[in-house]
Amino acid sequence: MSILVIAELRESELKSATFSVIAAAKVLGEVAGCGFDILAAGAGGAAVADQLKGYGAGTVYFSEGAEVADYTAEAHGALAKALVGDKGYKYVMAAATTTGKDLMPRLAGLLDEAMISDVIGCEKGDGGVVYLRPMYAGNAIAKVVLSGNVDLMTVRETAFDPAQDEGSASGVEQFDADLGELKARFIEFRLTKSDRPSLTEASVIISAGRGVKDAEGIALVEKLADQLGAAMGASRAVVDEGLVPNDLQVGQTGKIVAPDLYIACGISGAIQHVAGMKDSKVIVAINKDEEAPIFEVADYGLVADFAKAGAELLEKIK
Amino acid sequence: MKILVPVRRVPNPDVKVRLMKDGSGIDTEGVNFLLNPFDEFAIEQAAQIVESSEGEVVLVSVGGADCEETLRAGLAVGGTRGWLVETDATLDSADVATLLAAVYKEESPDLVIAGKQSVDTDNNQAAQMLAAKLGLPQACFAYKVELGDGKATVEREIDGGLEVKEVDLPAVITADLRLNQPRYAALPQIMKAKRKEIKKSSPAELGVELASRTKVLGLIEPEARAAGQIVGSVDELVEKLKNEAKVL
Structure with a gap:
C-alpha cells in the first residue's frame, strides 16, 4: 500500500509543479502511513528520474520510449494504469496543471475509479483519508472521501510548498508496458514566447x-x-x-x-x-x-x- | 455527423454561493440555475459542424427533472434533440461518465463534445473518464477543432501555450473558452426548442448501477482574508509595500 506520484515532463524538462505533488505525497504519506514512488514518463525520463532520486521516494520509475516521448493522455494513461496494476498503489496523484487535469481523469476511467480534483489538504478520517478541496469557485471547501480501491487525485500546486532534495538515494528503474492502440498523436507545441516568469512560478x-x-x-x-x-x-x-x-x-x-x-x-x-x-x-x-x-x-x-x-x-x- | 454533447445544470456562477449552516450543501433558495457556461461552447461547436455539413446535435443531461429546462436552453442554441437520464441520486463524475457511456452506446455518435468543466464542482473529469471507459481518444481544452477524414486535429490550451493533437474519430473533445462565440437564444429558437424531442430514461433503464464512490462529508467556509486598507496615493502605496508589507 503506497502512493504513486506522476511527474510532469515537457520537452525533456521536469515541470516544477511536480515538487509540490511530492510535498503533497509526503503529507498524505504521514496521514496514511505509507511511502511513495514516482513515475517519470517522457523523453528524458531517465535523466529526470535521476534528478528526482533525492526526494525521498522508494523507487523512481521512468519510461522514455517513442510512444510516451511526448505526452498524450492515451499513452501516459495506459502506462500509469499498467504501473498501478503491477505495484498495487492505493493512492495516485499528479499536479492540477492542464496536463494533470487531462491525464488523471483518464487514468481514473481506465481503472474504473472515481477521483478528486484540486486537493489542498488531507486528514485522517474514520475509514480512510479525508481530502480537502475547493468547490464553487473557492467559496466552499469540501471534505471528501473516496470508497474505491484506488484514491486518485490532482493536487493544487499553490497549497503545498515544493519539496526539497533531501539527499536520499531512491532506486531508479525502467518501466515500460504494452500501451495498446492509442488512436491519438501528439503533433507539436506552440509555446507562448515570453521573457517573463510563468504565472505559476512567479513571486x-x-x-x-x-x-x-x-x-x-x-x-x-x-x-x-x-x-x-x-x-x-x-x-x-x-x-x-x-x-x-x-x-x-x-x-x-x-x-x-x-x-x-x-x-x-x-x-x-x-x-x-x-x-x-x-x-x-x-x-x-x-x-x-x-x-x-x-x-x-x-x-x-x-x-x-x-x-x-x-x-x-x-x-x-x- | 451525429455529435453527442453532455450538458449540465449549474447554479448561476456569478452569484456567490451560501453554505447551509450545517455544512451539508449550498443554500439553493433564490438561486437561479443555468446551462453550464462551458457547455455553451461545446453546443456551439457541434452546431457549427452540423450546419456546415449535416447531421444532428444530441444533448444529454444527467440529473433531476429540472435538467429538462437546461436541455431546452441548449436546444434553443443549437441542439437538435435531447436525452435526459433522470435521477435524484448524488452523482460523482465517474457515475456521470458511466451513464454517458451507456447513452453513447445507444446513440453511436461520431463525436462527443463537452464543456471542459462544470463551474459548480470544478471537477473537470467526466469527459476524460468517458473517453477512457469507451476506449476513445480525447482532446481536452480545445481552442480550435478541424475535422478531417476520420480524424480531428485539435489545438489545445495548455500551460504555456497551445498543443496540437490529432485524434481518430470517434473521439471526445472538451471545449475551452476561446473555441468560439456561443450564439444567443433568439425568441423563435426558444419557442422551437419547446417542441423538440426530449427522451427520458432512468439509470436502471440504461442498465447502469451507480457506484457513487465519492462522498462529500460536508462543506466549510474558506478562511476569510483580513480586512485591508485603502491608500490615498501611489506614493503611499509604494511606501507601504516597501516598509509594511516588505514585498517591493
Missing part, C-alpha cells in the same frame, strides 16, 4: 482587467511587469477581448496562483477571478470604482484610474 504577478481598457493599457502593465520582474496575468474579460493570450488568464477556469505580491489593475473582482488569486500573500488593487468587490480581498486598495496611477507607479518603482 510577483501583475494582472490586467477591463479597467486597463486597451492595447496601450496592456503595454503599461507589461512595462510594470518587466520593472518588477513579475509575471503578467489577466482577467477573463481581457482574454475574451483578445488583448492577451488565454494562458495568462487567472481565475477559476484559468490559472490558480498564490504569489507573494499580486497587483490587480482595473480588475473588478468577479467571483471567478478572485477564485484564482485570493490565496496570494499580499494583494494590491487599483480600480477607479471604489465599490469594486476586488477591494474586499485587497490588502492595499487604491481608488484611481489605472492609466494615470499605473504610469505614476512605474515612475516611482524605477
Whole structure:
C-alpha cells in the first residue's frame, strides 16, 4: 500500500509543479502511513528520474520510449494504469496543471475509479483519508472521501510548498508496458514566447482587467511587469477581448496562483477571478470604482484610474 | 455527423454561493440555475459542424427533472434533440461518465463534445473518464477543432501555450473558452426548442448501477482574508509595500 506520484515532463524538462505533488505525497504519506514512488514518463525520463532520486521516494520509475516521448493522455494513461496494476498503489496523484487535469481523469476511467480534483489538504478520517478541496469557485471547501480501491487525485500546486532534495538515494528503474492502440498523436507545441516568469512560478504577478481598457493599457502593465520582474496575468474579460493570450488568464477556469505580491489593475473582482488569486500573500488593487468587490480581498486598495496611477507607479518603482 | 454533447445544470456562477449552516450543501433558495457556461461552447461547436455539413446535435443531461429546462436552453442554441437520464441520486463524475457511456452506446455518435468543466464542482473529469471507459481518444481544452477524414486535429490550451493533437474519430473533445462565440437564444429558437424531442430514461433503464464512490462529508467556509486598507496615493502605496508589507 503506497502512493504513486506522476511527474510532469515537457520537452525533456521536469515541470516544477511536480515538487509540490511530492510535498503533497509526503503529507498524505504521514496521514496514511505509507511511502511513495514516482513515475517519470517522457523523453528524458531517465535523466529526470535521476534528478528526482533525492526526494525521498522508494523507487523512481521512468519510461522514455517513442510512444510516451511526448505526452498524450492515451499513452501516459495506459502506462500509469499498467504501473498501478503491477505495484498495487492505493493512492495516485499528479499536479492540477492542464496536463494533470487531462491525464488523471483518464487514468481514473481506465481503472474504473472515481477521483478528486484540486486537493489542498488531507486528514485522517474514520475509514480512510479525508481530502480537502475547493468547490464553487473557492467559496466552499469540501471534505471528501473516496470508497474505491484506488484514491486518485490532482493536487493544487499553490497549497503545498515544493519539496526539497533531501539527499536520499531512491532506486531508479525502467518501466515500460504494452500501451495498446492509442488512436491519438501528439503533433507539436506552440509555446507562448515570453521573457517573463510563468504565472505559476512567479513571486510577483501583475494582472490586467477591463479597467486597463486597451492595447496601450496592456503595454503599461507589461512595462510594470518587466520593472518588477513579475509575471503578467489577466482577467477573463481581457482574454475574451483578445488583448492577451488565454494562458495568462487567472481565475477559476484559468490559472490558480498564490504569489507573494499580486497587483490587480482595473480588475473588478468577479467571483471567478478572485477564485484564482485570493490565496496570494499580499494583494494590491487599483480600480477607479471604489465599490469594486476586488477591494474586499485587497490588502492595499487604491481608488484611481489605472492609466494615470499605473504610469505614476512605474515612475516611482524605477 | 451525429455529435453527442453532455450538458449540465449549474447554479448561476456569478452569484456567490451560501453554505447551509450545517455544512451539508449550498443554500439553493433564490438561486437561479443555468446551462453550464462551458457547455455553451461545446453546443456551439457541434452546431457549427452540423450546419456546415449535416447531421444532428444530441444533448444529454444527467440529473433531476429540472435538467429538462437546461436541455431546452441548449436546444434553443443549437441542439437538435435531447436525452435526459433522470435521477435524484448524488452523482460523482465517474457515475456521470458511466451513464454517458451507456447513452453513447445507444446513440453511436461520431463525436462527443463537452464543456471542459462544470463551474459548480470544478471537477473537470467526466469527459476524460468517458473517453477512457469507451476506449476513445480525447482532446481536452480545445481552442480550435478541424475535422478531417476520420480524424480531428485539435489545438489545445495548455500551460504555456497551445498543443496540437490529432485524434481518430470517434473521439471526445472538451471545449475551452476561446473555441468560439456561443450564439444567443433568439425568441423563435426558444419557442422551437419547446417542441423538440426530449427522451427520458432512468439509470436502471440504461442498465447502469451507480457506484457513487465519492462522498462529500460536508462543506466549510474558506478562511476569510483580513480586512485591508485603502491608500490615498501611489506614493503611499509604494511606501507601504516597501516598509509594511516588505514585498517591493
